[in-house]
Amino acid sequence: MHAFRNILRTEARLYLRDLPTLLTTIGLPTLILVVLGLIPSLRKPDPTFDGQTFVSYFAPSLLVVTLAMVGVNTLPSVLATYRERGVLRRLATTPAHPAALLAAQLVLALAGILASALLLIVVARLAFGVPFPRHPLGFTLAFILGTAALLSLGLLVAAVARTTKAAQALAVPLFLVTMFFGGVYLPRFLLPDVVARIGDYTPPGVQALLDAWTGTSPQPLHLAIMAVIAVSAGAGAAKLFRWE
């Protein structure tokens, strides 16, 4: 516990020291929101989105940006780099366990995701009148499960990739797919219906986030699928993870 606390503090310092990554992780979704929000027509209620504005409709997809960046991109490449450079192994020679470093990275990933989501929700509310999530409990649940599913997938990538290069080779397509089905590249109403429906079930489950944000409780099936992905990818990662 003692070692974990010290490792977390040191890793947090390193995280804060890498300013470009930090700013992108936390600020990019909000930046996109602001750029879109500056276009007047996107701030007008539109029947295409059940009378919401495009900005409201699109905000959950912007949550996907950070989740995908941190979960399937940053986390696995940091862990793979630590393994490749022997950082995990060196730790294994000390009384601290390398798992403490993995846990610290998870905590930092969560902190980044949380900071980014809060910033997005608050700016959306204050600048563009996007209401706070109407179904807070459902939203929190959908967010937690979606995050867990993506972080588990990230850990699975870190587990099976032996090198940083291999981790990136797996992470990049996974990232693109996550972003695509999350409706980041093309807003979901422009996607063919079948693609949008698939996106309901790919992590982080953008439809559940949208439902809870705009008022209804998320569908149990959507949440259950995220939980299944989180648990199975997490178990796979735990089984396959190599410290060297």
Place this chain on the structure above:
Amino acid sequence: MPVIEVTHLKKRYGDLVAVDDVSLAVEAGEIFGVLGPNGAGKTTTVECVAGLRVPDGGGVSVLGLDPRRDAAQLRQRVGVQLQESQLPDRLRVAEALELYASFYRNPADPAELIDKLGLGDKRNTAYKKLSGGQKQRLSIALALVGNPEIAILDELTTGLDPQARRDTWGLIEQVRDSGVTIVLVTHFMEEAERLCDRVAVIDRGRVVALDSPAGLVSTVAPEQRIRFRPSAPVDDRLLTDLPEVSAVQRTGSQVVVTGTGELLHAVTSVLARHQIVAADLRLEQSTLDDAFVELTGHRPAN
């Protein structure tokens, strides 16, 4: 009583036998060298000792404990510097040492260690910005920050320039003088000759010799050669009659005597007895390099 005992250690990676049969014992307070060509199984051997790898056969005992079963205890008491192990780019020297010090019950003072290792003006420098020698010294510092009883150092000076290498040697001697037992893996013969009290030469997963560096040289490559120009003619028989001498050759005015044992003493005594002065006298002895070649059939990498 030895602090490390390895008996008939065996370790495979799939079909490849990395360590075939290694037995050795390291005594408290010595610098013990593990020598051998690349791929001989040196790293695998010391990693089994450090508890990082599970042997397929044989026994390992460290400070009377089992590296796997008593891992938690041994990690407090054994410091390890792994071959090719780095740190995060942005981590600073002092941060690294303070973090690692916090893992141990009875750590060294990081600030003191930083000064001792000559990193005093680098304490706030990021790992990425350190030179090869500085990285290596930091790595040694991390292996020592827990105040270990045993330090295992794998390829300590590989990649360092000659000056940095010499500085590192001085440092290792200091560490030994403070009472730490050191296991030093190396393929530099000069390093082993200078630092080690005893060395084990490993080749293809087996110990092919185990002795002090001087002992190894005198048993494996005992040949010595003396060259001189005599002030007066010398009868060959005067020299060949000596039990230490195996051959006498002449090149021009120079006499070349080869032999073993106290060759120099024997030759100079007999010359003195005949009032012959040996001008330009030179003694050529085998080095650990020669012994290494004899033992393994490889030239040591250098």
